[in-house]
Amino acid sequence: MPSAKSNRVAERRRVRNAPLRTRAKTLVSQAKISIESGDGGNVEKSLLAAVVALDKAAQKGVLHRRNVSRRKSRLMKQFNASKARSAD
DSSP states (O other): OOOHHHHHHHHHHHHHHHHHHHHHHHHHHHHHHHHHHTOHHHHHHHHHHHHHHHHHHHHTTSSOHHHHHHHHHHHHHHHHHHHHHHHO
16 A cells, blocks of 8 residues: 555656656657648648657656657558558
8 A cells, every 4th residue: 555655756757747748649649640641741740849858758767768769660660651652
């Protein structure tokens, strides 16, 4: 059973981490939408913003580095597949 101090610490961390986690999730979903729509120059810009947000979250310990790596890998895989489709 967590103590009162442990609860206070957990709450402080939750408040500090929530905006970083939310920003990363928002930018990743925006990047996915722009990849699917095939919006030329905006895709790379949104992809870069998502990668930066994920890296910052990992650096600060909000998300695990392997979780971030997996998300970035999947994003790049989607991006490359959409580029290949548009080239055909």
